[in-house]
Amino acid sequence: MHGGAATNVQHACHLSVKHGAQTGCPDQLWGLRLDSNRSAFFGKYRALLLAIGVFFLLTVGVFTVNYVLSVQLANDGARIKDSGAIRGLTQQHAKAVLSLSHEIAAGDPIQTSQAQISESSLALEAALARSIASAQVAQVAAELALLAKFEKFWRPMAEISKSVSSVEQPDLADVQAALIKSNANNVRLMQLADDLTQLMETAAAERAKNLGTIQTLAIGLALTSFLFIVVYTLRSLRRSDRVADLARAETEQIMATVREGLFLIDRNGTVGSQRSKHLETIFPGALPPGADFLQVLASLVSDETLESAREYIGLLFNKRVKVALVKSLNPLQRVEITADEQQGKPAVYLSFDFHPVFGEQEDGVAAVLVSAVDISQQVALERELELAEERSRTGMGLLVSVLENDPGVVAAFLASAEAGLGEINDELRLIKPGPGSYNMLINRIFRIVHATKGEAAALALHTVTRQAHLFEETLGNLRKRLDLRGEDLIGVATGTGELLEELYKVRSIVDRLGAYAGDRMNASPVTEEDIHHTMQRIQKLTLAVAADLGKKVRVETSLAPLDVLPDAFRRLLKEGLPQLVRNAVVHGIESVSERLQSGKKAEGSVRIEVRQAGAGVLELEVTDDGRGIDAGALRRKLVESGRYQEHEVAAMTVREVIATIFQPGMSTADEVNEHAGRGVGLDVLQSLVRETGARIKLISTPSSFTRFILQWSPTA
Amino acid sequence: MTSRLLIVDDSNIIRNHIARLMVDPRLPGIEIVGLAGDGRKAVEMARSTRPDYITMDLTMPHMNGETCIGEIAGLLPETRILVVSALSDKATALRAIARGAHGFVHKPFSDETMIQSLLELMS
Structure with missing residues (x-):
C-alpha cells in the first residue's frame, strides 16, 4: 500500500484546518486523529479470503479422495495377486497330485510331491479365505458368487489332499482316486480362478479410471480457484492503488493550491516530507524536509520568541495540556520576518498556527501540523x-x-x-x-x-x-x-x-x-467673563509670539465695563485685536539687546485698552513701547520694493508715507528681523475696519511707541 | 457527581467573579472548595481539600503561580489546573503550563470565555 497512512493524515488535517478557519470555533477540531479503520480490512479482503478457503478445501478434498482411492487400488492389487495365486496354487496342487500318483505307481520313493500337495493346499485355503473376506468387505456380489463356486469345487479336492498327505505312505488306489478327482475339477477351478482375476482386474481398471477423472477434475478446480485468487488479488491491488493514487493526487492538489504554508513537524521539530506549495512563497529560504523548524525560525525571530516557541511546541506534544486552552500563548501568532535581502521592502508578517495530530493508538500526539499564513496585508x-x-x-x-x-x-x-x-x-x-x-x-x-x-x-x-x-x-x-x-x-x-x-x-x-x-443679533449682552476670556487668549498669544521671537513682553489691559457689546465691535475685538497685538510684538517691540542699547527696559510693554468714548462710541487701543514707525526708513523701503519712484516718495507727506503700511504686502520692519517682512497683518486689519464701519487711528513716535486706535460708533 | 474547584488569585474581585460564574447551567455541578489569595495558601488548601480543578493566577504574593503549580502537580497529579493570567508575559505562562498546568485563559476574560475554558478543561 502506498503511503496510505500519510495520505490519510493530510486529508484529515487539511479538512479540519479549513473547517476551523471557517467556523472560527476550532475547539473540537484541535485533535486530529489518524484513522485506521480496522473493520474495513476484513470487508475489503472477504472475497480473497473466501477464494483461499475454497482452494484449501479443494486441495484437502483431492488429497483425501486420492488417498482413499489409492488405498482401494492397493487393495485391488493385493486381491488380484491373491486371485492369481489361487490359480497358480490350483495348478501346483494338480501337478503335485499327478507327481505323487506317478511315484507311487512306479514304486519310487516319495520325494517332495506329498509336501507340495499339503503346502499348496494350505496356501490356497489361506488365499481363498483372504479373497472371500475382502470380497465380503467390498461387497462385490459377482466376486462372492465366483468364490462360492470355486469353494464348492475345491472343498472335495481339499479333502483328498488331506487324505493323501496326512499318511506317510498313501495307497495307490487313494492316490489314483485323488488324481481322477483332481483332473476332473482342475480345469473347472482354473476357469473359475481366471474368471475371478478378470472380474477383479476389470473392477480395478474401472476404479483407476475414476481416480484419474476425479484427480483431473480436482486439479482443474484447484487451478481455477488459484487463478481466481491471482486475478482477484491483482484487481484489488490495482483498485487500492487507484484509490491511493487518487487520494495522493487530491492531496497534491490541495497542497498545491491551498493558500497556507502547511507542513508537519515531529517532536524534535523536524519538518516532514509533505508540504503545501505555498510554503515556498512564504519561506523564501524554504523549509526542506528534514530541516529543523526551530533552527530556521532562529534566523527570523528574537531569541526570546524562539525559546517561547520551543516551549509552546513542547506543550503541544504534551498529552496533559488542553491544546484549545493554550492557543492564546502561541508566540508565533504574528512574526515579523526581517530577511536581510528584503531591506527597503515593506515588512512581511507571518502567522503560525499549530494543530496536534494524534497517532493511531491513544499514545498521544504523533505530529504537529503547522500552518503558516502571510498576514502582511492584514497587519497593514x-x-x-x-x-x-x-x-x-x-x-x-x-x-x-x-x-x-x-x-x-x-x-x-x-x-x-x-x-x-x-x-x-x-x-x-x-x-x-x-x-x-x-x-x-x-x-x-x-x-x-x-x-x-x-x-x-x-x-x-x-x-x-x-x-x-x-x-x-x-x-x-x-x-x-x-x-x-x-x-x-x-x-x-x-x-x-x-x-x-x-x-x-x-x-x-x-x-x-x-x-x-x-448673525442672529447685532449686539449681545457682554459679560465680564466674555471679555476676560478674550483677554486671556490674547495674552497667551502675545507671550507665545514673543517667546518665539526671543523677546520679552508684558501685556497690560485696561477694560472699561461695558453693558452691551455690538457685534461689529465684538468682531474688532476678536479679529482685530490679535492682529494688532501680534503686529506690536513682531514689529514694534525691539529685541532685548536692541532695547538695552536704546536705554529701554529689557521687557517691552503692550497695553490694551477698551473704553467708552461718548454715547455708544467704543474704542480699542493697543500701544507698544517699541521702536515706532520710522518714516525715513519707510520711504527707502518704498523705493527699494519698486512700488514707488524716488521722486514720488520724496513728494509724499509723513502721514501719506505712514499710511502705506496698510497696503497689502507692506511691512514696517527691517529684513533683519526674522519674523517680520510679511506685510499681511495690517492689510487684514484695514479690511476688517472697513467691514465693521470703524475708523483707524495711528500715532507713532520713532524709537518711542506706536499706538493704534480702532474707533467704532453706532452712527457711523 | 459534583466537581471540586479551588480558585487561586490575589485579587478578591477576580476570585469572586470566577466563583459567581460557577452557577452557569452549562457547567456540571461544581463545589467551590476554597479561595486562596496567595501561592502558599493555595498549596495548603490544595493539600487539604484535594480539588479536581484549580484556576490559578501567576503573579501572587508569597509564592508565585509557577512554583505553586509545580508543587500541586507533584502533590495531586490528577488535579487539572487552569492558568488565569495576563498575556503580557507569555514566557512565564508557557513555563507554568510546562510545570504541570493544563490550560490558559488570559485576563481580562469574558464570562463566556471562562465557562468555555472550564468546560474544555473538564472534558
Missing part, C-alpha cells in the same frame, strides 16, 4: 485603521482646539498664514532664475513658515504645527545649500500646498462653526 490594514482612528482623533482634537481658542484669534491667524502662504505661491511662480534669488526666497519662506508654526503651537492647532514643522525641516535643508536650482523649488511648492491644506482643514471647521453661530 490594521495599521491603516489605527492611522484612520488617529486621524479622526486629531480631527476631533482640532475641533476642540478651535473651540477652545478665541474665534477672532484663530481667524486672524488663518488670515495671516493663508495670505503669507499665498504670497509664497505667487513668488514661486514669478521668481527670477538664479541661486541667489532662490536662497533669498527660501529664507523668506522659512521665516513665514516658522512664524506660522509658532502661532499654530500657541493656538494648540497641532496638525498645523506638525505640518509646518515638517515643511520647516525641508526648508532648513535647502537653506544650507548654495547651489539651489529650479527643481529644488518643487518641494517648496508641495510643502506650501500641504501646509495650506492643513490650514484649510482648520478654516473649514471655523467656517462651519460660524455657520452655526450665524
Whole structure:
C-alpha cells in the first residue's frame, strides 16, 4: 500500500484546518486523529479470503479422495495377486497330485510331491479365505458368487489332499482316486480362478479410471480457484492503488493550491516530507524536509520568541495540556520576518498556527501540523485603521482646539498664514532664475513658515504645527545649500500646498462653526467673563509670539465695563485685536539687546485698552513701547520694493508715507528681523475696519511707541 | 457527581467573579472548595481539600503561580489546573503550563470565555 497512512493524515488535517478557519470555533477540531479503520480490512479482503478457503478445501478434498482411492487400488492389487495365486496354487496342487500318483505307481520313493500337495493346499485355503473376506468387505456380489463356486469345487479336492498327505505312505488306489478327482475339477477351478482375476482386474481398471477423472477434475478446480485468487488479488491491488493514487493526487492538489504554508513537524521539530506549495512563497529560504523548524525560525525571530516557541511546541506534544486552552500563548501568532535581502521592502508578517495530530493508538500526539499564513496585508490594514482612528482623533482634537481658542484669534491667524502662504505661491511662480534669488526666497519662506508654526503651537492647532514643522525641516535643508536650482523649488511648492491644506482643514471647521453661530443679533449682552476670556487668549498669544521671537513682553489691559457689546465691535475685538497685538510684538517691540542699547527696559510693554468714548462710541487701543514707525526708513523701503519712484516718495507727506503700511504686502520692519517682512497683518486689519464701519487711528513716535486706535460708533 | 474547584488569585474581585460564574447551567455541578489569595495558601488548601480543578493566577504574593503549580502537580497529579493570567508575559505562562498546568485563559476574560475554558478543561 502506498503511503496510505500519510495520505490519510493530510486529508484529515487539511479538512479540519479549513473547517476551523471557517467556523472560527476550532475547539473540537484541535485533535486530529489518524484513522485506521480496522473493520474495513476484513470487508475489503472477504472475497480473497473466501477464494483461499475454497482452494484449501479443494486441495484437502483431492488429497483425501486420492488417498482413499489409492488405498482401494492397493487393495485391488493385493486381491488380484491373491486371485492369481489361487490359480497358480490350483495348478501346483494338480501337478503335485499327478507327481505323487506317478511315484507311487512306479514304486519310487516319495520325494517332495506329498509336501507340495499339503503346502499348496494350505496356501490356497489361506488365499481363498483372504479373497472371500475382502470380497465380503467390498461387497462385490459377482466376486462372492465366483468364490462360492470355486469353494464348492475345491472343498472335495481339499479333502483328498488331506487324505493323501496326512499318511506317510498313501495307497495307490487313494492316490489314483485323488488324481481322477483332481483332473476332473482342475480345469473347472482354473476357469473359475481366471474368471475371478478378470472380474477383479476389470473392477480395478474401472476404479483407476475414476481416480484419474476425479484427480483431473480436482486439479482443474484447484487451478481455477488459484487463478481466481491471482486475478482477484491483482484487481484489488490495482483498485487500492487507484484509490491511493487518487487520494495522493487530491492531496497534491490541495497542497498545491491551498493558500497556507502547511507542513508537519515531529517532536524534535523536524519538518516532514509533505508540504503545501505555498510554503515556498512564504519561506523564501524554504523549509526542506528534514530541516529543523526551530533552527530556521532562529534566523527570523528574537531569541526570546524562539525559546517561547520551543516551549509552546513542547506543550503541544504534551498529552496533559488542553491544546484549545493554550492557543492564546502561541508566540508565533504574528512574526515579523526581517530577511536581510528584503531591506527597503515593506515588512512581511507571518502567522503560525499549530494543530496536534494524534497517532493511531491513544499514545498521544504523533505530529504537529503547522500552518503558516502571510498576514502582511492584514497587519497593514490594521495599521491603516489605527492611522484612520488617529486621524479622526486629531480631527476631533482640532475641533476642540478651535473651540477652545478665541474665534477672532484663530481667524486672524488663518488670515495671516493663508495670505503669507499665498504670497509664497505667487513668488514661486514669478521668481527670477538664479541661486541667489532662490536662497533669498527660501529664507523668506522659512521665516513665514516658522512664524506660522509658532502661532499654530500657541493656538494648540497641532496638525498645523506638525505640518509646518515638517515643511520647516525641508526648508532648513535647502537653506544650507548654495547651489539651489529650479527643481529644488518643487518641494517648496508641495510643502506650501500641504501646509495650506492643513490650514484649510482648520478654516473649514471655523467656517462651519460660524455657520452655526450665524448673525442672529447685532449686539449681545457682554459679560465680564466674555471679555476676560478674550483677554486671556490674547495674552497667551502675545507671550507665545514673543517667546518665539526671543523677546520679552508684558501685556497690560485696561477694560472699561461695558453693558452691551455690538457685534461689529465684538468682531474688532476678536479679529482685530490679535492682529494688532501680534503686529506690536513682531514689529514694534525691539529685541532685548536692541532695547538695552536704546536705554529701554529689557521687557517691552503692550497695553490694551477698551473704553467708552461718548454715547455708544467704543474704542480699542493697543500701544507698544517699541521702536515706532520710522518714516525715513519707510520711504527707502518704498523705493527699494519698486512700488514707488524716488521722486514720488520724496513728494509724499509723513502721514501719506505712514499710511502705506496698510497696503497689502507692506511691512514696517527691517529684513533683519526674522519674523517680520510679511506685510499681511495690517492689510487684514484695514479690511476688517472697513467691514465693521470703524475708523483707524495711528500715532507713532520713532524709537518711542506706536499706538493704534480702532474707533467704532453706532452712527457711523 | 459534583466537581471540586479551588480558585487561586490575589485579587478578591477576580476570585469572586470566577466563583459567581460557577452557577452557569452549562457547567456540571461544581463545589467551590476554597479561595486562596496567595501561592502558599493555595498549596495548603490544595493539600487539604484535594480539588479536581484549580484556576490559578501567576503573579501572587508569597509564592508565585509557577512554583505553586509545580508543587500541586507533584502533590495531586490528577488535579487539572487552569492558568488565569495576563498575556503580557507569555514566557512565564508557557513555563507554568510546562510545570504541570493544563490550560490558559488570559485576563481580562469574558464570562463566556471562562465557562468555555472550564468546560474544555473538564472534558
